Amino acid sequence: TAGITQAPTSQILAAGRSMTLRCTQDMRHNAMYWYRQDLGLGLRLIHYSNTAGTTGKGEVPDGYSVSRANTDDFPLTLASAVPSQTSVYFCASSAGLGGDEQFFGPGTRLTVL
Amino acid sequence: GQNIDQPTEMTATEGAIVQINCTYQTSGFNGLFWYQQHAGEAPTFLSYNVLDGLEEKGRFSSFLSRSKGYSYLLLKELQIKDSASYICSLFDSNYQLIWGAGTKLIIKP
Numbered sequence: 001t002a003g004i005t006q007a008p009t010s011q012i013l014a015a016g017r018s019m020t021l022r023c024t025q026d027m028r029h030n031a032m033y034w035y036r037q038d039l040g041l042g043l044r045l046i047h048y049s050n051t052a053g054t055t056g057k058g059e060v061p062d063g064y065s066v067s068r069a070n071t072d073d074f075p076l077t078l079a080s081a082v083p084s085q086t087s088v089y090f091c092a093s094s095a096g097l098g099g100d101e102q103f104f105g106p107g108t109r110l111t112v113l
Numbered sequence: 114g115q116n117i118d119q120p121t122e123m124t125a126t127e128g129a130i131v132q133i134n135c136t137y138q139t140s141g142f143n144g145l146f147w148y149q150q151h152a153g154e155a156p157t158f159l160s161y162n163v164l165d166g167l168e169e170k171g172r173f174s175s176f177l178s179r180s181k182g183y184s185y186l187l188l189k190e191l192q193i194k195d196s197a198s199y200i201c202s203l204f205d206s207n208y209q210l211i212w213g214a215g216t217k218l219i220i221k222p
Contacts, residue, residue, distance in 0.1 A: 035212075042117070042200065042212035043156070058209075090155055097208050099144040099163060104155035 002026055006091050006105035013081050013112050021076040021108050023091030031094045032074040033058075033102065034066060036087040043090065049074055050097055081112045115139045117213035119201050124219045129191050133199050133216045135184045141206020147175050147186045148200045150215065156200060159186070188218075196220045 004025040013019050025032065030051045035043040045058030049068040063085060065077045074093075078085060089108045094100040117137045125131040137145075144163040148156040162168055162177035162184065174187040186199055198215035205211055 033210075040214060042214045043202075044212070045210065099161060099204065101146070101158035101161065102156075102210070104157070106155055 004091060004093055004103055004105040006089075006108050008108060009106070010109040011111070013078075013110060015082055015112055016080055019078050019081060019110075021078075021089055021091075021110070023074045023076070023105055024072050025074075025091075025093045025103070025105075026072065027093060027095075027103065028071060029093035029095050029103070030071070031097050031100075032068065033092045033094075034064070034074070034076045035090045035092065036060065036085075037090060037107075038087050046076065046089075081110075083112045086110060086112045115205060115211050117201055117203065117211060119199075119213045119216045121214070122217045122219070124221060125188075125191055127191055127193055127220055127222050130187065130189050131191060131218065133186045133188075133218065135186070135201035135213060137182050137184075137201070137203055137211075137213075139182075139203060139205045139211065142179060143204035143206065143208055145175075145177055145184050145201065145203040146210075147173075147184075148202065150198045150200060152197070159199075191220050193220050193222065 007022045033048045034046040047066040049055045091105040092102040094102045119135045147159040150156040160175035167176045172189045177184045200215040201213040
């Protein structure tokens with residue numbers, strides 16, 4: 001099985017443009033997450049979803065939006081990108097929100113100029 | 114506030130043993146994870162501790178003391194491929210996962 005996939009692998013984006021990062025999992029996991037990882041900092045949670053149809057804000061949600069129309073997909077949208085959103089973005093999923101390990105996608109490297 | 118501390122970088126020799134420490138302060142506790150992340154790759158799960166004590170899994174072991182807010186990851190028989198970042202993370206009382214910045218481990222021949 002593929003597990004969790006993300007697209008694109010990398011992207012260079014002009015400031016002010018919008019973009020959607022895609023994330024799909026085939027493990028039928030209920031919970032999904034979006035993180036950003038910056039050099040020297042830990043993973044920071046942007047948004048999460050307990051189950052299809054519900055989403056919640058994480059530690060750094062400003063400038064990002066998500067939707068969870070079905071179990072498998074959890075896209076992350078940047079409505080108007082800014083240079084501070086340059087980062088590596090990881091999507092993850094887990095069976096539930098409790099003590100379940102998270103499975104990570106390969107990441108999307110985004111550069112906003 | 115909530116905080117996780119772990120050393121920024123450690124160096125060890127192939128075949129040796131290394132212990133990576135993690136201390137934390139949190140408003141609540143619902144379990145502690147260790148993840149491994151090779152450069153340019155995604156994190157992968159290593160261990161999960163929810164009760165005090167040592168969990169052993171092959172060459173890797175993880176220890177937890179909830180009263181001391183302390184955990185460590187012990188790696189034995191180090192191999193060059195163990196060179197990676199090791200990240201401590203924990204669930205707080207709201208089941209929000211808090212992540213440390215990671216410890217970069219360099220293994221030398």
